Amino acid sequence: MTTRAEVLVGTAAAAPAYGPARRPFVSARTRELLALLATGTLLVGAVLFYVFQHIQVVRLGYEVERLRGERSALVEQGRALTLEAARLRAVKRVEEVARGELGMVAPAPGQIVVVR
Amino acid sequence: MRSIDPQSAFRNPQSVAGGTVHRLRVALVFVVLTASLAVLLGRLFTLQIRDHRGLAERASRQYRRLVPLTSKRGTITDRNGRELAVSLQAPSVFAQPSAVADAEGAAAALAAHLPLSRTQLLERLHADKPFVWLARQVEPAQAEAVARLNLKGIGLVAESRRLYPRQELAAHLLGFVGVDDRGLEGIEFQYDALLGGKPRWVVAAQDALGRVVFRDEAEPTDRETFDVVLTIDEVIQYITERELERAVARSRARAGTAIVMDPRTGEVLALANWPTFNPNLYQQAPADDRRDRAAVDTFEPGSVFKVILGAAALEEGVVHLGDRFYGENGAIEVGGVTIRDHERYAWLTFEDVLAQSSNVGAIKVGLRLGKTLYYNYISGFGFGSLTGIDLPGETPGLIRRPQKWSQVSLGALSIGQEVSVTPLQLLTAFAAVANGGELVRPFVARALRRQDAETVRTFGPLKLRRVISAATVRALAVPLQAVVREGTGKEAAVDGYSVMGKTGTAQKLDRATGRYSHRKVVASFVGAVPVEDPRLAILVVIDEPQAHAWGGAIAAPTFREIARETLKYLRVPPSPPAERRVASAAQGAGVYHIAYATRGPR
Numbered sequence: 073m074t075t076r077a078e079v080l081v082g083t084a085a086a087a088p089a090y091g092p093a094r095r096p097f098v099s100a101r102t103r104e105l106l107a108l109l110a111t112g113t114l115l116v117g118a119v120l121f122y123v124f125q126h127i128q129v130v131r132l133g134y135e136v137e138r139l140r141g142e143r144s145a146l147v148e149q150g151r152a153l154t155l156e157a158a159r160l161r162a163v164k165r166v167e168e169v170a171r172g173e174l175g176m177v178a179p180a181p182g183q184i185v186v187v188r
Numbered sequence: 189m190r191s192i193d194p195q196s197a198f199r200n201p202q203s204v205a206g207g208t209v210h211r212l213r214v215a216l217v218f219v220v221l222t223a224s225l226a227v228l229l230g231r232l233f234t235l236q237i238r239d240h241r242g243l244a245e246r247a248s249r250q251y252r253r254l255v256p257l258t259s260k261r262g263t264i265t266d267r268n269g270r271e272l273a274v275s276l277q278a279p280s281v282f283a284q285p286s287a288v289a290d291a292e293g294a295a296a297a298l299a300a301h302l303p304l305s306r307t308q309l310l311e312r313l314h315a316d317k318p319f320v321w322l323a324r325q326v327e328p329a330q331a332e333a334v335a336r337l338n339l340k341g342i343g344l345v346a347e348s349r350r351l352y353p354r355q356e357l358a359a360h361l362l363g364f365v366g367v368d369d370r371g372l373e374g375i376e377f378q379y380d381a382l383l384g385g386k387p388r389w390v391v392a393a394q395d396a397l398g399r400v401v402f403r404d405e406a407e408p409t410d411r412e413t414f415d416v417v418l419t420i421d422e423v424i425q426y427i428t429e430r431e432l433e434r435a436v437a438r439s440r441a442r443a444g445t446a447i448v449m450d451p452r453t454g455e456v457l458a459l460a461n462w463p464t465f466n467p468n469l470y471q472q473a474p475a476d477d478r479r480d481r482a483a484v485d486t487f488e489p490g491s492v493f494k495v496i497l498g499a500a501a502l503e504e505g506v507v508h509l510g511d512r513f514y515g516e517n518g519a520i521e522v523g524g525v526t527i528r529d530h531e532r533y534a535w536l537t538f539e540d541v542l543a544q545s546s547n548v549g550a551i552k553v554g555l556r557l558g559k560t561l562y563y564n565y566i567s568g569f570g571f572g573s574l575t576g577i578d579l580p581g582e583t584p585g586l587i588r589r590p591q592k593w594s595q596v597s598l599g600a601l602s603i604g605q606e607v608s609v610t611p612l613q614l615l616t617a618f619a620a621v622a623n624g625g626e627l628v629r630p631f632v633a634r635a636l637r638r639q640d641a642e643t644v645r646t647f648g649p650l651k652l653r654r655v656i657s658a659a660t661v662r663a664l665a666v667p668l669q670a671v672v673r674e675g676t677g678k679e680a681a682v683d684g685y686s687v688m689g690k691t692g693t694a695q696k697l698d699r700a701t702g703r704y705s706h707r708k709v710v711a712s713f714v715g716a717v718p719v720e721d722p723r724l725a726i727l728v729v730i731d732e733p734q735a736h737a738w739g740g741a742i743a744a745p746t747f748r749e750i751a752r753e754t755l756k757y758l759r760v761p762p763s764p765p766a767e768r769r770v771a772s773a774a775q776g777a778g779v780y781h782i783a784y785a786t787r788g789p790r
Contacts, residue, residue: 133393133401148277151260158271158353163426186762 251393260639261348261369262383262415264362264376266422267634271353273362273376273467275369278349279331281322287341288313294339298322301333324367325349350376352467358425360480361418361459361579361632364467372470373478375416375632377580382414382636414644417635419455424448427753428458432728435746436462439711439733445481445611446750451619451716451725453649454628456577457754483582486608487710487729490694491545491676491739492618493604495714497553498542498667499621500565503660506556509667511538513549520548523595527551527603542667543675545691547603554602559590562601568655569617570627571609576652577630585609604694605704614714615727621664622688622716622725625656665719672715680715680744682751684762689715689747691739696732708732713743717751718763726750 098106159165170176235243264273281302288294295309302309302323312320323330324347331344350365363374371380392403432446448458461481465473479485501507515533519526529547533540541549554562567573572587586608588597600606612630620627629650636645656664668688671677676691692712695704711730716722728743728750736742 130401134399137400137403151274151276154271155274155276155351155353158274161270162354162357163423164354164357164430167426184756 251395252391253394260413261350261365262413262639264383264416264418266358266418266420266425268421269417270422272358272418272422273350273352273365275348275350277346278325279328279344280324280347281326281331281334282343282345283313283320283322284318284341284343285313285315285320286318289340294342297337297339298334298342301330301337302326354422355468356464356466357422357429358418358420358459359464359467360461360478360482361420361456362467363580364470364478373581374480374579375418378578379416379633383416384413413639415637415639415641416633417637419457419632419634420459421457421757423757424754425458425460427757428750429460429462429464431746431749431753432460432462434749435728435730435742439730439736439742441730441734441742442732443481444731445485445727445729446746447482447611447615447727448750448754449615449619449630449725451622451628451722454616454619454630455634455649456630456632457724458750459632480579480581481731482611483577483579484610486583486585486610487731488605488607488694488696489609489614489712490604490692490710491547491550492614492690492692492712492714493607493609494542494545494550494602495618495621495664495668495690496566496569496571497550497557497562497602498538499569499656499660499664500562501553501557502663503565503656504557504561507538507553509538509663512536513538513541513546513552515546516548518548520551520599522551522599523597525596525599527599539667539670542690543670543673545671545676550602551599554598559593559598559601562598563587563590565655566601566607568627568653569620570613570652571607571617575610575612575616575630576650577612578633578647582612583610585613604692611727611729614712615725618690618714618716618727619725620655621661621668622722624658625661626654627652668715669719676740677713677715677744679740680713680747680751682717682748682755685717685751685755685760686719686763687715687717687751688719689713689744691744693738693740709737711737711739711741711743713739713747715747715751717755718760720763723758723760724751724754 261275263271263275265271281298283294285291291310291313295306295313298304298309299306303326304312304323309322312322322342326334334342335344348369350369352359352362352364361374363376363378364372365376366372369384371377371383376383390404392400394400428446428448432444435441436444444460444462446458446460447456449456459480459482461479463477465477470478498507502509513536515529515536517534518529518532521527527547531544531546533544533546533548536544536546536549538549538553540546541553566587572584574582574584588606593601597606616627616630619630629652631647631650633647635643635647637643665688668690669686671690672680672687677689680687680689680691690713692710692714694710694712695706696708696710697703698705698708709732711733712728714725714727716725726747728746730742730746733742
């Protein structure tokens with residue numbers, strides 16, 4: 073029975089005699105595997121990138137809506153402050169404060185001098 | 189060495205059997221995988237190709253929805269940008285009765301925070317409707333309390349609430365807005381389409397929780413809202429309202445109206461009515477208080493109407509300033525009716541007829557003019573027609589055609605009876621006298637602005653027609669100044685300024701007896717200041733004063749106070765000394781040019 077060793081020896085013996093046998097740095101199979109791996113990595117990477125973009129868009133969509141809400145709230149706050157300022161600046165209120173709290177009076181006709 | 193056939197080395201029966209099994213396994217796996225792939229591809233084909241449209245529509249219905257764009261109702265400001273009406277978000281509480289788990293508990297909890305009783309809330313929560321309001325536009329603190337309760341079937345939605353920070357100021361002019369954010373009166377109603385815009389929607393994509401993820405950008409359309417800038421000035425409006433309130437209180441009158449206008453342009457600087465109301469609480473105000481008497485109420489003007497008579501008579505040349513009229517000792521009979529003066533006069537100049545408001549003299553002027561000519565001038569000055577002011581509900585008043593006049597009508601119309609006018613009509617007519625003879629359209633909206641403050645449209649003065657010549661105006665100014673200088677309108681004199689005007693005390697018709705009442709009168713004063721360059725035309729009308737019941741006693745001093753404070757505020761320089769003023773009145777203050785301008789919206 074032929075042993076494995078004898079097969080290997082026979083195989084080696086059948087090899088052309090080019091000199092001492094040199095094994096390639098990267099074998100063909102390895103190159104094939106690497107190529108396959110690279111292709112797979114590229115494909116998976118592309119898919120992941122596509123999904124990542126989609127997720128980013130959705131995330132940014134939420135962010136935009138959140139900022140819209142924040143902006144609306146700030147605009148509303150501005151309006152409320154405008155309203156309060158308008159109420160405080162009302163002429164009737166100003167006169168009441170001027171007369172009641174500050175003791176001011178309207179100038180008498182003779183107190184107004186027109187300078188041309 | 190014996191050669192070895194590598195192939196034969198494997199032709200081991202046991203190896204051959206193992207190889208076949210291996211190949212069978214590989215083949216089986218291949219078949220299974222291929223079958224699975226085929227199933228997947230088939231499913232993919234079904235979903236993506238065959239059923240694509242239907243499934244896409246179903247998905248779209250789930251994740252797409254319409255989002256309302258809540259654009260705020262436009263702000264109303266005075267001519268200087270001071271806010272008079274502003275909208276804020278106000279939360280409203282609603283319930284979906286079918287979704288409420290424990291109505292009793294919910295009603296008890298909500299009653300502590302909302303302005304409804306437990307019974308009222310329970311009634312609404314048991315309503316056979318998918319949606320009910322519990323409370324509209326509540327305070328933020330109330331909304332927060334409701335939100336904290338976290339009751340199933342109870343929710344909050346933001347609505348727009350209209351607020352008037354100056355309270356009663358210019359209430360009749362502004363009007364008010366109903367719960368659904370639509371204008372119901374005044375400017376709010378007149379410009380509702382521009383203030384409120386129309387509902388806008390954009391398409392948005394939502395996630396499984398209903399949160400919006402994307403939304404389409406809204407296209408700018410003609411549905412946007414605008415801010416309205418009025419012609420009124422907050423300070424002048426306040427002065428007018430304050431003095432009117434004092435006059436009504438002092439005379440214990442039923443009501444009052446005061447209007448301030450720029451006679452050169454027709455801009456209404458102030459429009460005040462008493463009684464008034466707070467538009468923030470309009471539901472609590474009686475309808476009578478909310479009525480804009482200036483544009484809606486009519487009255488028989490009485491002696492102030494003699495201005496129209498005088499203008500017509502001078503324009504037609506039937507009367508000259510130096511003409512004299514016999515006062516018939518204070519009584520004259522017209523068409524079988526005796527009409528009296530308040531004093532017994534003998535001879536009066538035309539100037540005295542107006543200055544002393546002689547009815548006898550006025551009737552004689554009217555008889556000279558004749559009914560056809562007089563009617564033409566009455567309608568030429570705008571009586572019997574709408575002024576065209578941009579406020580709702582204006583009435584045209586009433587003046588009958590000459591063909592329907594009775595024997596006494598010419599006499600009655602000469603003293604301002606048998607004609608009903610609105611305060612706005614009366615002031616607009618007098619403004620034509622003040623500005624040199626041209627009737628202008630009064631208006632209250634000055635400009636429209638986008639909510640980013642960019643002005644998109646301005647409304648300017650609109651000259652309607654020339655009614656009388658500048659020469660007639662100059663002549664008429666002489667007796668009208670005499671009214672204030674030495675006549676019935678002495679209380680209207682403003683220190684340092686030349687004033688022209690006319691008083692009126694018109695008896696009101698007693699509907700019970702069908703006769704003119706001696707107790708119920710309308711006291712009025714209309715005037716312009718300063719005469720040489722009128723900046724203000726002011727009308728004061730006091731309805732049924734119980735004390736100081738005549739125009740010279742209550743309306744004229746109110747005119748004076750409004751004019752004095754307003755002239756001070758506007759920094760209008762005092763008039764030149766009297767001698768130069770009379771000279772300039774005789775030479776003419778000049779023709780006032782009013783440019784044609786864009787018509788405003790109706």
